[in-house]
Amino acid sequence: MASMIFTDCSSSTMSRLIHLDRRNGAFLPHPCVGQLSLRTTASGRGCTLSIRSSSSPSAIVINGKAEAKKIRDDIKIEVSRMKESIGVVPGLAVILVGKNEESATYVRNKKKACESVGIKSFEVGLAEDSSEEEVLKYVSGFNDDPSVHGILVQLPLPSHMDEQKILSAVSIEKDVDGFHPLNIGRLAMRGREPLFVPCTPKGCIELLHRYNIEIKGKKAVVIGRSNIVGMPAALLLQREDATVSIIHSRTKNPEEITRQADILISAVGKPNMVRGSWIKPGAVIIDVGIKRVEGRFVGDICYAEACKVASAITPVPGGVGPMTIAMLLVNTLTSAKRIHYFQSSSDLKG
Numbered sequence: 020m021a022s023m024i025f026t027d028c029s030s031s032t033m034s035r036l037i038h039l040d041r042r043n044g045a046f047l048p049h050p051c052v053g054q055l056s057l058r059t060t061a062s063g064r065g066c067t068l069s070i071r072s073s074s075s076p077s078a079i080v081i082n083g084k085a086e087a088k089k090i091r092d093d094i095k096i097e098v099s100r101m102k103e104s105i106g107v108v109p110g111l112a113v114i115l116v117g118k119n120e121e122s123a124t125y126v127r128n129k130k131k132a133c134e135s136v137g138i139k140s141f142e143v144g145l146a147e148d149s150s151e152e153e154v155l156k157y158v159s160g161f162n163d164d165p166s167v168h169g170i171l172v173q174l175p176l177p178s179h180m181d182e183q184k185i186l187s188a189v190s191i192e193k194d195v196d197g198f199h200p201l202n203i204g205r206l207a208m209r210g211r212e213p214l215f216v217p218c219t220p221k222g223c224i225e226l227l228h229r230y231n232i233e234i235k236g237k238k239a240v241v242i243g244r245s246n247i248v249g250m251p252a253a254l255l256l257q258r259e260d261a262t263v264s265i266i267h268s269r270t271k272n273p274e275e276i277t278r279q280a281d282i283l284i285s286a287v288g289k290p291n292m293v294r295g296s297w298i299k300p301g302a303v304i305i306d307v308g309i310k311r312v313e314g315r316f317v318g319d320i321c322y323a324e325a326c327k328v329a330s331a332i333t334p335v336p337g338g339v340g341p342m343t344i345a346m347l348l349v350n351t352l353t354s355a356k357r358i359h360y361f362q363s364s365s366d367l368k369g
């Protein structure tokens with residue numbers, strides 16, 4: 020991308036606008052709204068907000084927080100059914116190396132989410148200067164531990180460690196992050212099925228499904244090519260029959276490419292980089308970026324501007340973030356079920 024934009028792009032009209040929180044029906048301050056009506060989708064799994072504005076068009080707010088709550092509620096039921104039927108409690112082990120504050124927050128949130136649904140969590144915190152062998156020793160121990168069904172090594176790892184070696188050491192049957200080369204390789208290949216799909220991109224696609232947003236045949240653009248989000252998101256969109264372009268740091272005129280996108284996923288962590296003028300009218304926007312700016316969380320997308328152009332958009336916070344954790348819980352439950360040959364009772368997706 021030729022230039023990175025960090026400006027505050029908020030509109031002065033923001034304070035006049037309202038947002039419908041679907042969980043409790045309360046109206047909250049939100050920059051994205053005109054007139055709202057709520058409609059349940061045919062599948063009953065999600066609902067569509069029909070929005071009309073008296074002045075300018077406004078996007079539907081894709082409420083990841085509410086969808087994640089529904090998913091957690093379903094998981095909680097499944098976890099207790101599993102415990103009652105076969106006496107097995109799904110377990111997730113998390114390895115955190117170093118004192119990266121963002122990583123520590125993610126790990127804390129993952130642990131809290133596990134507790135909320137009855138998944139047992141195991142946490143190992145290692146010093147920044149720990150050796151690779153130490154991390155590998157814990158990975159190996161969790162691989163052999165029958166009470167652990169999912170293993171997550173929080174990234175990034177300190178620079179003296181070989182990330183590939185450590186991620187490759189995780190048993191593919193417990194690779195709930197989907198980062199093992201075999202799982203990623205299968206994701207990239209036609210006719211192959213990974214045992215797990217990385218949680219953030221999986222959460223993005225789940226949101227599109229839950230809001231009945233058609234992917235097949237659409238032009239999708241992903242900004243960012245990280246192993247954690249951008250690359251697997253592009254692979255997933257391709258598996259859903261979208262025509263996919265990837266924008267990265269060397270892409271010339273990124274806005275010309277984003278303007279063609281029916282679906283735009285941005286995962287670069289550059290606050291407000293994508294302006295309203297980068298967006299095709301009616302596009303669906305999934306904002307994975309999240310950075311703290313002057314005490315507020317801000318995404319990659321200039322939200323106030325995007326709301327006037329897009330047909331639907333994820334907010335930051337409350338969009339993709341909660342879905343990432345929900346997908347980690349789904350993957351952990353799926354793993355425990357697979358290991359113990361326990362049948363699914365619901366339509367929870369693995």
Ligand code: GUN
Nearest residue numbers: 171172173174175196247
């Ligand atoms: N760091 C940022 N996101 C993730 C994730 O989804 N999994 C792991 N293991 N590390 C991360």
